[in-house]
Amino acid sequence: MIKNGKGGGNTKTGLVFEGKTDLATFLNSQDGYRVTDGIVFYNDKKVAHIFKKYEFYRYLREVGVDWTKIISKKLLPDNSIYIIINNTFFIIECKYQQVAGSVDEKLQTCDFKRKQYQKLMAPLNIDVEYIYLLSDWFKDPKYKDVLDYIISMRCYYYFEYIPLTKLGLPVPPSSEEE
Numbered sequence: 793m794i795k796n797g798k799g800g801g802n803t804k805t806g807l808v809f810e811g812k813t814d815l816a817t818f819l820n821s822q823d824g825y826r827v828t829d830g831i832v833f834y835n836d837k838k839v840a841h842i843f844k845k846y847e848f849y850r851y852l853r854e855v856g857v858d859w860t861k862i863i864s865k866k867l868l869p870d871n872s873i874y875i876i877i878n879n880t881f882f883i884i885e886c887k888y889q890q891v892a893g894s895v896d897e898k899l900q901t902c903d904f905k906r907k908q909y910q911k912l913m914a915p916l917n918i919d920v921e922y923i924y925l926l927s928d929w930f931k932d933p934k935y936k937d938v939l940d941y942i943i944s945m946r947c948y949y950y951f952e953y954i955p956l957t958k959l960g961l962p963v964p965p966s967s968e969e970e
Contacts, residue, residue: 815871815884816842823964832873834962843872855916862911869909878960880919883909888927899924899938903945923958924949 816827819842826833830847832840843851845868852859859866871884883905887895906922913920924942926949942949948958956963 814844815873819961824962825964832961839876839961840959841874841876843869843874845869848872852912857912857915859912862915863908867905867908873959874918875960878919879917880921880960881909881913882959883920883922884925884954885923886925887930896935896938899930899935899942902942902947906945906947922947923954925954926951928952 816830816832819825819832820827824835826836827842830842831838832842841851848869849859849866851874869883870886872882873884874881885902885905887899902922902924906920909922910920924947928951930939930949931951939949950958
């Protein structure tokens with residue numbers, strides 16, 4: 793039931809689940825990568841900008857976008873990354889679950905949230921992708937309908953890690969993806 797992902801087998805080339813590390817920490821540990829003040833460098837070339845929660849709104853303010861004139865309520869992404877080379881802003885929502893609960897229903901909000909982020913990024917002419925980074929809990933067959941819905945809404949999900957190539961980031965030679 794893994795769609796658009798391989799699981800956690802090759803964690804050297806993907807974003808490890810938030811419970812283990814965050815995006816900046818993970819990239820800093822990869823050959824050729826360096827993250828300084830949210831700016832991602834690969835072999836000393838600026839390739840991306842990382843944002844967590846409120847940092848996203850500081851960025852919007854810096855680039856002259858007044859979110860209050862576009863949407864009615866702030867959305868706070870767990871992680872987000874703007875990939876310069878492909879002009880794409882990735883929202884990465886980490887959902888970890890060990891027992892049934894409200895996270896189940898939050899997965900059904902991806903379409904609305906993706907569209908809200910698209911509105912925010914439209915003045916900058918930046919594409920938006922919405923990705924869930926899920927714990928293995930969501931591999932249970934009872935989530936099949938929700939996972940199918942996520943895909944039908946042009947959003948994505950991965951279990952435990954996201955391949956760097958999905959984000960459009962370079963893969964270090966020592967950890968080529970299979």
